[in-house]
Amino acid sequence: MSLNEALKLRKQLDSNIPTVGVFIDAPLAVMKNAYTSGAISYLQLHGNESEETIKTLQNMGSNVINVVHHASNLKSIADYVMLDSSNGLGITPDWHHLPAIHRPWILAGGLTNTNIAEAVALTHPSIVDVSSGVETDGIKDLHKITEIINTAHNLQ
Numbered sequence: 418m419s420l421n422e423a424l425k426l427r428k429q430l431d432s433n434i435p436t437v438g439v440f441i442d443a444p445l446a447v448m449k450n451a452y453t454s455g456a457i458s459y460l461q462l463h464g465n466e467s468e469e470t471i472k473t474l475q476n477m478g479s480n481v482i483n484v485v486h487h488a489s490n491l492k493s494i495a496d497y498v499m500l501d502s503s504n505g506l507g508i509t510p511d512w513h514h515l516p517a518i519h520r521p522w523i524l525a526g527g528l529t530n531t532n533i534a535e536a537v538a539l540t541h542p543s544i545v546d547v548s549s550g551v552e553t554d555g556i557k558d559l560h561k562i563t564e565i566i567n568t569a570h571n572l573q
């Protein structure tokens with residue numbers, strides 16, 4: 418998505434709703450621009466971004482979500498870590514063998530309305546994140562989004 422498209426979408430959204438930009442090893446200038454233009458409030462980094470890059474983005478004022486593919490990599494100076502088995506391919510991590518995680522963290526990867534209760538009960542994340550699980554034919558589906566939000570809100 419171009420910066421202009423992101424800015425257009427930002428304008429259509431309630432200003433109280435934070436927006437997240439998803440990046441994989443993007444140039445620092447691109448990520449900085451996305452943040453300073455006001456298009457996004459959080460940067461979600463799915464590549465091999467260095468600690469130095471994360472620090473630079475945080476010093477700009479942005480919150481940074483560092484995505485890791487294995488629970489053994491959950492140490493990061495980022496504001497949040499997200500555990501996701503893949504990069505948006507809808508593959509679930511192994512929820513049964515996660516170590517206890519003593520920091521705010523986000524569970525992602527293949528969550529759907531039918532598996533979210535089990536995933537949360539087994540892993541106790543601070544936040545859940547879902548993308549392909551609320552799509553039909555690659556397009557976000559309002560019915561699926563409403564359904565999973567209701568399910569999540571009813572979890573203990």
Ligand SMILES: O=C(O)c1ccccc1N[C@@H]1O[C@H](COP(=O)(O)O)[C@@H](O)[C@H]1O
Nearest residue numbers: 463504505507508525526527547548549
């Ligand atoms: O969705 C994508 O195309 C994507 C591409 C590259 C990196 C991440 C991507 N998506 C993000 O991945 C997580 C989990 O997605 P899913 O629920 O498994 O489909 C989510 O944050 C997506 O925004």
